[in-house]
Amino acid sequence: MPELPEVETIRRQLEPELLGSVIVDCAAFDHPKFTPAHLAVGHRVVGIRRRGKYLLVGLAAVGAAPDPTHELVIHLGMTGRLWIEPDDHHALEATDQPYQRARWRLDDGRTMVFSDVRRFGRIAVTVRNDHRGLNTLAQMGPEPFDPAFQPEPLRRGVNASRQAVKTQLLSQRLVAGLGNIYADEALWAARVHPGARRITRAQAERLSETIREVLAAGIAAGGTTLRDYRDASGATGRFQMQLRCYGLAGHPCERCGTPLARTVIDARSTTFCRTCQRR
């Protein structure tokens, strides 16, 4: 369940490793979600950005100007992992390792590996910034740490729809990068009911602030590992020790002592405090 903090952690680890390397070969799992990995071959990595939960590896054709013309788009889905293997004697087609969906061979002999047990991940190569065909990415809302992310647009966006505020947060359209864990944490910290259809200015102020706070804390802790998540070095995150709401149904609310409640919103398990998160 890599969300923004987990993807950002991986991005920071991979960028210095990949920068300047040329992708010289590729093997991919035979499924339309993964075979586009081949399209990255013949390009040099000139940067790695992140938009929401997407990694965008900047690509420039070998021998061309060092400006990115394309990007390798990687979404980790639920169980996606990325890492770099040192130069060794393994064949590119060493897919005897289970669940490997793509292996990219670099010009210095190293290999970047993408594995994904549940195959909810996705790989694409696009013209830079042309994300037609990747709807969620094309309609991605502002990055939470960008000045463009403001309380008023958040409030207007939530109130313009009949959907629950949590559904809106998960849609990626009002703000980028939240998944189930950090959405529950931010709503709890802002004392906003996850099922609310409308929010006030004061709530939008608090929510925009707590979204930034929980995501920043998540990044600082190297992400959240509940089961599957590992960073590019194979390490677990540590934010699971700091969770105050997600997955804690039945435990007393830290603020008021009321046992946290569990419900389902948008087919997502949702934890909240009935007492301090009023509609």
Added chain:
DNA sequence: CGATTTCCCTGGCCGC
């Protein structure tokens, strides 16, 4: 067009 539902996947867990 916006909202809702369904589907994709598989390991882990529960109950019998």
Added chain:
DNA sequence: TGCGGCCAGGGAAATC
């Protein structure tokens, strides 16, 4: 011990 059944969950496609 074995097995059927169910759950988790991001995002896209299908449907309403």
